Amino acid sequence: MTFSPYVLGTGIAGWNFLDRTRVEQQRIFDKSPILDRAVEEFTQKIDSIKTSDQLLDNYNVLQVALGAFGLEEDINNRAFIKQVLDSDLSEPTSFANRLNDNRYLGLAQTFGFGSEDGPQLPSNTADKPYVTVASPEDLLSNQTLLTQALEDFSLQKYAGNEFFLMRVLESDTSDPASFVNRLSDPNLTGFVNAFKFNQSPEYSTDMEALVGEFSAMNDGNGPANADELLADEGLLNAVIKSFDLEYTNTIFLKRMLESNPHDPESPVNQREDPRYVAMSRAFGFGISDINEFTSPDELLAQPGLLADALEQFNVSNPGEQYIRDVLESDLSDPNSFVNQPENLAYYDFADAFQNEWPTAPSRMKVLADEVGSKLSGYDTPQQFVFDFDAFEAGLDVFNISNRALDFDVMIKAFESDLSSETSYANLHRDPNLKAMANAFAFNSGESDHTYPGGFGQEIANLYKDRNFEIAIGESDPNMRLALALERELQTIADSGGSEDAHWFGIIGSPPLKSVFETALGLPSNFGQLNIDRQVTEMKERSLASFGTTHPADLLESDKLDEFRNRFLLLSGLNSDQTTAGFSDPVLMLF
Numbered sequence: 001m002t003f004s005p006y007v008l009g010t011g012i013a014g015w016n017f018l019d020r021t022r023v024e025q026q027r028i029f030d031k032s033p034i035l036d037r038a039v040e041e042f043t044q045k046i047d048s049i050k051t052s053d054q055l056l057d058n059y060n061v062l063q064v065a066l067g068a069f070g071l072e073e074d075i076n077n078r079a080f081i082k083q084v085l086d087s088d089l090s091e092p093t094s095f096a097n098r099l100n101d102n103r104y105l106g107l108a109q110t111f112g113f114g115s116e117d118g119p120q121l122p123s124n125t126a127d128k129p130y131v132t133v134a135s136p137e138d139l140l141s142n143q144t145l146l147t148q149a150l151e152d153f154s155l156q157k158y159a160g161n162e163f164f165l166m167r168v169l170e171s172d173t174s175d176p177a178s179f180v181n182r183l184s185d186p187n188l189t190g191f192v193n194a195f196k197f198n199q200s201p202e203y204s205t206d207m208e209a210l211v212g213e214f215s216a217m218n219d220g221n222g223p224a225n226a227d228e229l230l231a232d233e234g235l236l237n238a239v240i241k242s243f244d245l246e247y248t249n250t251i252f253l254k255r256m257l258e259s260n261p262h263d264p265e266s267p268v269n270q271r272e273d274p275r276y277v278a279m280s281r282a283f284g285f286g287i288s289d290i291n292e293f294t295s296p297d298e299l300l301a302q303p304g305l306l307a308d309a310l311e312q313f314n315v316s317n318p319g320e321q322y323i324r325d326v327l328e329s330d331l332s333d334p335n336s337f338v339n340q341p342e343n344l345a346y347y348d349f350a351d352a353f354q355n356e357w358p359t360a361p362s363r364m365k366v367l368a369d370e371v372g373s374k375l376s377g378y379d380t381p382q383q384f385v386f387d388f389d390a391f392e393a394g395l396d397v398f399n400i401s402n403r404a405l406d407f408d409v410m411i412k413a414f415e416s417d418l419s420s421e422t423s424y425a426n427l428h429r430d431p432n433l434k435a436m437a438n439a440f441a442f443n444s445g446e447s448d449h450t451y452p453g454g455f456g457q458e459i460a461n462l463y464k465d466r467n468f469e470i471a472i473g474e475s476d477p478n479m480r481l482a483l484a485l486e487r488e489l490q491t492i493a494d495s496g497g498s499e500d501a502h503w504f505g506i507i508g509s510p511p512l513k514s515v516f517e518t519a520l521g522l523p524s525n526f527g528q529l530n531i532d533r534q535v536t537e538m539k540e541r542s543l544a545s546f547g548t549t550h551p552a553d554l555l556e557s558d559k560l561d562e563f564r565n566r567f568l569l570l571s572g573l574n575s576d577q578t579t580a581g582f583s584d585p586v587l588m589l590f
Helices: 011-029 033-048 052-057 059-067 078-085 102-111 136-140 143-152 162-169 179-183 186-195 206-215 226-231 233-242 250-257 274-283 296-300 303-312 320-327 341-354 363-371 381-385 388-397 403-415 431-440 455-475 477-494 499-507 510-519 531-546 551-555 557-580 585-589
Strands: none
Touching (some): 011 477, 011 557, 033 059, 033 455, 052 078, 059 102, 059 455, 102 477, 136 143, 143 186, 162 186, 179 186, 206 363, 206 431, 226 233, 226 250, 233 431, 250 274, 274 363, 274 388, 296 303, 303 341, 320 341, 403 431, 477 499, 477 510, 477 551, 477 557, 499 510, 499 531, 531 551, 551 557
């Protein structure tokens, strides 16, 4: 027979009974055969789960994982949970970071499929309360979190010196000349690194670095010339790695970048290494300006440039003599070659050549515009390959042709094990294909997704706690909310952010919202107000009732007991009024 947890009495009396008997009741409850089997299977299999797909494919293991965070109702919402699990937690706009419910962020942090840090013990995620603080202003306005941070780094002497702390927090520790580095205080450096408000971006692939560093220059237009590129260390390193360049002397690279990739006699083509040709084409610093041409022969002498010019006007190459006749046509003469009905598709091409050739963005600019916001969303090579505009832009940058074979060949290259020297991509005869596969790094080898010691057991304990709360809630829903209050409020506090961000987190968490609305005596239609108005009202009532406007302050032992007791008292009164079928205005005022 399965044991069912119980509560004697309601409200504060019921809580006092549950508080006294919880340990013994939960000990008996945890021995439930169904619960015990679920926990045993999870702890046995979790170490073999290396990807989010493997977790999603194992229903029983997934049930415990989600149940540990109170998300068991999402078990059939596979696509949604996969987005949560694979979120890049270092990116503030990633899926998990944008959700109002912090339980999803806790799930993503704990399993770490989208994090460079890998899996974390749930108890350790609370050791990183600063990760979602968006700006120095958010930290400096949150006295509770600021005090904690200063204590963590032994910097209490700077409390109250907001101007100094602002300058410190805005420093880039990677810059030797930055304010914090000139102070030579390791505690201050550690303090800055905990928040990383003004740090150089971290990239997971060479392609992310290439696109990111390119887009950071000149309002997204990239470097204007070879000198600007070579002077930017971040972009230069990204170019060298992305194009897999072996000889990287800057004088040599400048010569390659300023060479004309369409001229067979240019230095970059004499090098006879397609990787440098691809780099030169991608940035286009040495490509001839068609506006300077005085005759069709100059354009016809560069077949590569001619192909690009024709593609710019979406027309084909019908042959050298035809192109010459088009470009030499008198546009004002209705009887000229290009003005014949069958040749009118080339009129704009001839008009541009004879008057003003339009400026076209570089291949690197096209790639940055096409994939810049999409890179983190490509979970598989297929997603990238069948995003046709982005894929074509990638092929253009790496100067890869044979379009008829691109889908099959590139998917095979992207899926090969890049950590193996004998993989398909690394052995391919085209070094540009190898460079492109390594730059996007869809499969850089099996990741070391190792769970820390005690991971399975800690998740299992959370799962058992949640199930105990559910069982209690079947007899008294308010008692379930009271049991979860401290943990849920701690999660909000640990998430960091401003004081208002904590209130938004509470409003976005249905259980906490219910507790706060009851404890603060808010009416049932309160949720219909504008969300900013809700925050303002809750802060005012919290200050009046508990002497603070910051939710984190309610975690102090005395205030937590006071807050919980008020919730239980008012929830009991509301229940009595509902049962009696009347509303006492005195009680409502209370």
